[in-house]
Amino acid sequence: MVKILVTDPLHEEAIKILEEIGEVEIATGLSKEELLEKIKDVDVLVVRSGTKVTRDVIEKAEKLKVIGRAGVGVDNIDVDAATEKGIIVVNAPDASSISVAELTMGLMLAAARNIPQATASLKRGEWNRKRFKGIELYGKTLGVIGLGRIGQQVVKRAKAFGMNIIGYDPYIPKEVAERLGVELVDDINELCRRSDVITLHVPLTPKTKHIIGKEQIALMKKNAIIVNCARGGLIDEKTLYEALKNKKIRAAALDVFEEEPPKNNPLLTLDNVIGTPHQGASTEEAQKAAGTIVAEQIKKILRG
Ligand code: NAD
Numbered sequence: 131m132v133k134i135l136v137t138d139p140l141h142e143e144a145i146k147i148l149e150e151i152g153e154v155e156i157a158t159g160l161s162k163e164e165l166l167e168k169i170k171d172v173d174v175l176v177v178r179s180g181t182k183v184t185r186d187v188i189e190k191a192e193k194l195k196v197i198g199r200a201g202v203g204v205d206n207i208d209v210d211a212a213t214e215k216g217i218i219v220v221n222a223p224d225a226s227s228i229s230v231a232e233l234t235m236g237l238m239l240a241a242a243r244n245i246p247q248a249t250a251s252l253k254r255g256e257w258n259r260k261r262f263k264g265i266e267l268y269g270k271t272l273g274v275i276g277l278g279r280i281g282q283q284v285v286k287r288a289k290a291f292g293m294n295i296i297g298y299d300p301y302i303p304k305e306v307a308e309r310l311g312v313e314l315v316d317d318i319n320e321l322c323r324r325s326d327v328i329t330l331h332v333p334l335t336p337k338t339k340h341i342i343g344k345e346q347i348a349l350m351k352k353n354a355i356i357v358n359c360a361r362g363g364l365i366d367e368k369t370l371y372e373a374l375k376n377k378k379i380r381a382a383a384l385d386v387f388e389e390e391p392p393k394n395n396p397l398l399t400l401d402n403v404i405g406t407p408h409q410g411a412s413t414e415e416a417q418k419a420a421g422t423i424v425a426e427q428i429k430k431i432l433r434g
Contacts, residue, residue, distance in 0.1 A: 144421025231283030273325030276332035
C-alpha cells in the first residue's frame with residue numbers, strides 16, 4: 131500500500147484523488163523532529179509552503195519517491211537533495227497566477243487610495259476625507275520586474291486601468307513583450323527611475339536577492355509605490371523602511387516578508403505600509419487547482 135503523508139492544509143478534492151492512490155495521513159503543524167520520524171516510511175510527501183523539506187528530511191526518507199508541492203515556488207524544498215536520491219519533485223506552476231495577479235492589483239489600488247487606512251479610521255468612528263487623498267493609476271507608468279506567468283497577468287489587468295507599462299526581464303523574448311504591449315528596459319535602474327508603481331514577479335534566487343536595494347530605492351520617484359507579491363527577500367527591507375519613514379517614496383504594499391511570519395518588523399509600524407499575510411495564492415480556485423494538479427501528477431507517476 132502506497133503511504134502518502136500530507137503536512138500542510140490541502141484542498142479536499144486533492145485529498146480525494148490521493149485516496150485513490152493509497153493510504154493518506156494528514157498531519158499538519160509537525161515539528162521538525164516529528165517530520166524526521168514520520169518521513170522514514172512514506173512513499174509520497176505533499177506540502178504547500180509551510181513545511182520545510184530540507185536535506186536532512188530527505189536523507190531520513192527511506193522509501194520516498196515523490197514530493198508534491200501544491201503551489202508554485204519550490205524554495206521550501208531542497209530539490210538538489212531530492213534529485214540526488216532520485217526523488218521526483220512536482221508542483222503546479224500555473225494554478226495561482228490569476229489569484230496572485232488579482233491580489234497585486236488589489237494591493238496596488240489599496241495603496242494608491244489608502245483603502246486599509248481609511249477603513250480602519252472609519253471603523254474608529256472618524257470621518258476624515260482629506261487625510262486619505264490618493265492618486266489615480268490611470269496614465270501612470272507601471273514597472274513590472276519579471277514578465278513570467280504572474281507578471282503577464284498583471285500587465286493585462288494594468289492595461290485595463292490605462293497604465294503605461296515598462297518591464298524588466300532579461301530572459302523573455304522581445305516578441306513576448308511586444309505582444310503584451312510592454313516596453314522592455316535593459317536595466318532595472320531605468321525601470322526604478324521611470325516607474326510610478328513598481329511590482330515584483332521574479333523568483334527568489336541568489337541572483338535576485340535584494341534586487342531592490344539601496345541603489346534602486348534611491349532612484350525611485352518621490353511618489354513611487356512598490357508592490358511585492360513575490361518573495362520578501364527580493365527587497366532590502368531595512369533600506370525600504372528608511373525610505374518609507376522619511377517619505378522618500380510614497381508607499382509599499384507587501385504580501386511577503388524576509389522573515390515570515392514577521393517578528394517585530396518595523397515596516398509594519400509605518401502608516402504608508404499596507405499588507406497581507408502571504409495571501410497571494412489563498413483563494414478557493416487557486417488552492418483547488420494547485421492541490422488537484424499535483425495529486426493528478428503524483429497519480430500518473432506512481433501508476434507509470
Ligand atoms: P515565472 O517563472 O513564470 O516568471 C518569473 C519571471 O522572472 C520569468 O519570466 C523570468 O525570466 C524572470 N526572471 C528571473 N530572474 C530574473 C531577474 N534576475 N531579473 C528579471 N527577471 C527575472 O514565475 P511566476 O509563476 O510568474 O511566479 C513569480 C514568483 O511569484 C514566484 O517565483 C513566487 O516566488 C511568487 N509567488 C508568490 C505567491 C504568493 O502567494 N504571494 C504565489 C505564487 C507565486
